[in-house]
Amino acid sequence: MLGRINHVALAVPDLEAAVATYRDTLGVKVSEPKDLPKEGVTTVFVEFAGETAHVELLHPLGENSPIARFLEQNPHGGMHHVCYEVDDVIVARDRLKGEGMRVLGDGEPRIGAHGKPILFLHPKDFHGTLIELQQA
Secondary structure (H helix, E strand, C coil): CEEEEEEEEEECCCHHHHHHHHHHHCCCEECCCEEECCCCEEEEEEECCCCCCEEEEEEECCCCCHHHHHHHHCCCCEEEEEEEEECCHHHHHHHHHHCCCCECCCCCCEECCCCCEEEEECHHHHCCCEEEEEEC
16 A cells, blocks of 8 residues: 655754755755745755655744644654655555554645645554655
8 A cells, every 4th residue: 555655754853954964964955944834844855866755854833733732742853754655545544444543634646746635544543653645
């Protein structure tokens, strides 16, 4: 059911410092910051030569951001979620719900940072890891 890993998302308390570390210290390409007001985040994607998976740097956008809440509990930042690609996010959702897995929010896909439908799965159902499913 799962395809490749699309990205691993890291919540960061200082986006400019995180971008500088990846770009200047590690020498990799980073995207321009993109604000996603509906998600309450600013996101930057880190690209690695020869890799299709990315690292996503997440920073709070507004006080009600889920990333702000995450950083309250993890002030130095840390891994926020892993995103896997699926052929059809609705089919994947229905199969997982049939297995007793919980979909966060209203259960309906929304459009993510890559412009594709996404869903999030409850971390308690996946051994403490928040899972994002993104339609390929």
